[in-house]
Amino acid sequence: MARFIMIYKGDATDMSEMSEEQGQAVMAAWGVWMEKVGPALSDVGSPFGPGASIVDDGTAGTPMSATGYSIVEAEDMDEAKRLADGHPYLSEGKGDFAIDLFELLPVPM
Numbered sequence: 001m002a003r004f005i006m007i008y009k010g011d012a013t014d015m016s017e018m019s020e021e022q023g024q025a026v027m028a029a030w031g032v033w034m035e036k037v038g039p040a041l042s043d044v045g046s047p048f049g050p051g052a053s054i055v056d057d058g059t060a061g062t063p064m065s066a067t068g069y070s071i072v073e074a075e076d077m078d079e080a081k082r083l084a085d086g087h088p089y090l091s092e093g094k095g096d097f098a099i100d101l102f103e104l105l106p107v108p109m
Helices: 020-040 077-082
Strands: 002-009 041-047 066-074 098-104
Touching: 002 077, 020 041, 020 066, 066 077, 077 098
Parallel strands: none
Antiparallel strands: 002 066, 002 098, 041 066
């Protein structure tokens, strides 16, 4: 079984800026998705805090607009993409949010 990282992209609203009701609705939507994915969700992940970008010439770059990650297990990329169906991060439908999906490969020795 392969492992895939889901990188959440877009400027999401911080939970601290939401009302209690809004926060509960967001967490309920995540709960529905996590239950749907079940054991394929090997690491629920974590939100990202402030970031930095370090460029190979020693300058500072601009970090991508990423807000967190999760790790799922699937047979292949197509199955991993299907696991994103109904994901609450993609629920707005305005094109402001995306999930980038990458297979995690073994480190070559």
